[in-house]
Amino acid sequence: MRDVAIIGVGMTKFGELWDLSFRDLFVKAALEAISNSHIDHIDSMYIGAMSSGLFVGQEHVGSLMADHLGATPIPATRVESACASGGVAFRQAFIEVASSLSDFVLAGGVEKMNDGADTTYALATAADQEYEVYHGITFPGLYAMIARAHAHKYGTTREQMAQVAVKNHDNGSKNPMAQFPMKITIDTVLNSSKVADPLRLFDCSPVTDGAAAVILCPAEIAKQFTDQPVQIIGSGQASDTIALHSRADLTKLEAVSRSAESAYKMAGVGPEDIDLAEVHDCFTIAEICAIEALGFVPFGEGGKAIEQNITTLNGKIPVNTSGGLKSKGHPVGATGVAQIIEVFEQLRGSCGERQVKEARIGLAQNMGGSGGSSTVHILKAI
Amino acid sequence: MVGIVGYGTYVPTYRIKVEEIALQWGDDPESIKKGLLLKEKTVPGPDEDTITISVQASKYALQRAEIDPKDIGSVYVGSESHPYAVKPSGTVVADALGIGPEVHVADFEFACKAGSEAMYAAYSHVKSKNMPYALAVGADTSQGAPDDALEYTAAAGGTAFIMGDNGKTIADILVTYSYTSDTADFWRREHQFYPQHTGRFTGEPAYFRHVLATARETLRRGNVAPEEIAYAIFHMPNGKFPLRVGKMMGFTMEQLEPGWVVPRMGNTYSGSSLTGLAATLDIAKPGDKILMVSFGSGAASDGFILSVNERINEVRRKAPTFEEMIESNKIYLNYGQYAKFRKKIIMNS
Amino acid sequence: MPSPRYTREIPQRFRLEAVKCDKDGKIYFPPRTGCISGKCKKFTPIKLKEEGSVLTYTVIHVAPTQFEAQTPYIVGIVELDDKVSITCQIVDCSPDEVEIGKRVRVVFRKIQEEGDHGIICYGYKCVLIR
Secondary structure: OOOEEEEEEEEOOOEOOOOOOHHHHHHHHHHHHHHHHOOOOOOEEEEEOOOHHHHHOOOOHHHHHHHHHOOOOOOEEEEOEOEOHHHHHHHHHHHHHHOOOOOOEEEEEEEEOOOOOOHHHHHHOOOOOOOOHHHOOOHHHHHHHHHHHHHHHHOOOHHHHHHHHHHHHHHHOOOOOOOOOOOOOHHHHHOOOEEEEOEEHHHEOOOOEEEEEEEEEEHHHHOOOOOOOEEEEEEEEEEOOOOHHHOOOOOOOHHHHHHHHHHHHHHOOOHHHOOEEEOOOOEHHHHHHHHHHOOOOOOOOHHHHHHOOOOOOOOOOOEOOOOHHHHHOOOHHHHHHHHHHHHHHHHOOOOHHHOOOOOOEEEEEEEEOOOOEEEEEEEEEO | OOEEEEEEEEOOOEEEEHHHHHHHHOOOHHHHHHHHOOOEEEEOOOOOOHHHHHHHHHHHHHHHHOOOHHHEEEEEEEOOOOOOOOOOOHHHHHHHHOOOOOOEEEEEOEOEOHHHHHHHHHHHHHHOOOOOEEEEEEEEEOOOOOOOHHHHOEOEEEEEEEEEOOOOOOEEEEEEEEEEEEEOOEEOOOOOOOOEEOHHHHHHHHHHHHHHHHHHHHHHHHOOOHHHOOEEEEOOOOOHHHHHHHHHHOOOHHHHHHHOOHHHHOEOHHHHHHHHHHHHHOOOOOOOEEEEEOOEOEEEEEEEEEEEOOOHHHHHHHOOOHHHHHHOOOEEOOHHHHHHHOOOOOOOO | OOHHHHHHOHHHHHHOEEEEEOOOOOEEOOOOOOOOOOOOOOEEEEEOOOEEEEEEEEEEOOOOHHHHHHOOEEEEEEEEOOOOEEEEEEEOOOHHHOOOOOEEEEEEEEEEEOOOOOOEEEEEEEEEOO
């Protein structure tokens, strides 16, 4: 297996992008990534898209995007793993370059969520249709049940959860690509409308249109295309039961732990070596559970860690410097790739106001469903 | 002898008081309560219908019967509010209880008499040795039109009986009798949401004529006098009618009260007289004779005389009694919630 | 919900039919026909217990179209007494009455309807044991 690096990235602004279609979004991000990489072709591409069929009535996404990018006849593969679709697409691209099958592979993700579909229904298809969704559960509902279990077991408070949103909006206010770049307070969260008790509107990531793309190539030739390539030193992916109720411990994201273990092992680093992390904060409680599962804090102490500002921009381990899914936005299929882009930019020192000092090693964790799938990637500046 | 081997009643949690409905329409609650002898009625939860009520009542009947559901040869569900116009309720009930697939299933409809019809058919099957056991259910989630007198009474609930001849009957059936004529006192045409009725024509020519004829002939055939009957149950479209019929027949309040479930429940239509019978079995003693007369608009009555056996004392506690269900866990609705639950509000689909 | 999909799951939705692994006694709901975990080769059909305890719950205020008319409604994860957990609605009570650890009983209820024209889908919900 050869070393693989990222040489260029591109993404659309995240938000309600009324003038851009599903295909427009992807093509815009892909063209930007290709242009920034100074390459004249790609050999293959992977596109993470969770539910284009339900959101815009479009499947066969690989062909559609290759066509409109002008990339035919290259292999173009749509990848789906719910909200981890982007992370898995990135991993597939990584594997294809690492295996020497291709040299220049685009990993992208896209979701067009504001075209009038029932988003609550579409997102719920990531849970067990027959044994969870059938009974009226929603995604906020699943995470609300995790939140209540976490609060019951560890005493995690409503305020601690709200603080996750406050922190991420604070970071997002420094990100021009973010959908909701405004600062908020704990009261903003606690007074927002109820979505799935105990979670409220400001505990939830928004409904977002957007796309992101990165170009991967062999690390040994990366410097021909950019002065600051970023190497992928670890990649991990794991699965867990699709139904939350099948888990032995409702507060633990086992797939996150397992995917992190694989990535740490491949990278030869541990959680203490990570300078910053983008984690899957689809809901405030998810970030608390994720930083525990990634080993940044012991199980049960995620809430306290937030309260103690361990994960702020200037904290011991800055988490979601981009604003996270919460403030930056969560175009489901694009999220995993957009997280990679934030870590890439941080490691290159190009994040301006939200730049983490002396960032050398960064981690991106992307999760599907209520934790039924997870990818972890560890990147390093070279 | 052939008789009831298991019985079960289901009473929904939700209620609405006469005052709450009266307030909506500017009626005087006191005169309505006095006129109908009824203070509140049951309302089905938004996730309840004739099928779910039938399943729950039948489950309790099975708990008391202590038989293998597979031995039940027929499932008959009587209701005027079957959730489907075409597609049986009984198939859901059978599958939910693990009955069948070797089972005869049918839905009955005869206004408020559909439940006793089911009992009659189930009883006849067992008596003719067609099958060891037969399940009969009367259940309804009936609707009264807004601002109609029926809105105060149309309630939800149901009762199930398992008929058998296994030497372990709770009560033996001594007499059955039916009295029928074509009398259009109350009806609902296909595709109509609310039923129509003919006001006072529903009284003398309909309810009283059929119920009295049936009660008299049933007693005559059983060769028993009213004073030999421990308890009597007459269909309860409101509180008043069954008491008046009871009085005309010479029954005392003591004989009528245990089965007079309507003041706290309303009229559960196909479930009404069956629930009265179940509530009576809850308190009856071995040796007691019970008269039950149903009534269904259209119109007809079915009469039964039952004789209670020792086994009643063994099975009574194996499922909730009517009294436990009517008094525990009540949730009172306001008219808005009631209108939402009963789909009386036009929604944007 | 399309009728074929609904009908197939009736043994589980109506009667909580599961299977138990003959080797290690683990219960699978819905039933499995095979498993590569290496232990399970033969399964015996069983019916799950109809009482259990609330492990966690939520109150849904924003629902998919299908469930909009029901909001707010309570959904919980219930551990049945044979240690199998299910997700289902908890009904006939106010959210204030539900707590982690409370005892519940399975009841048969209407779960969803395909509008006014489609099939009515039934299944299990739970009520508090009072």
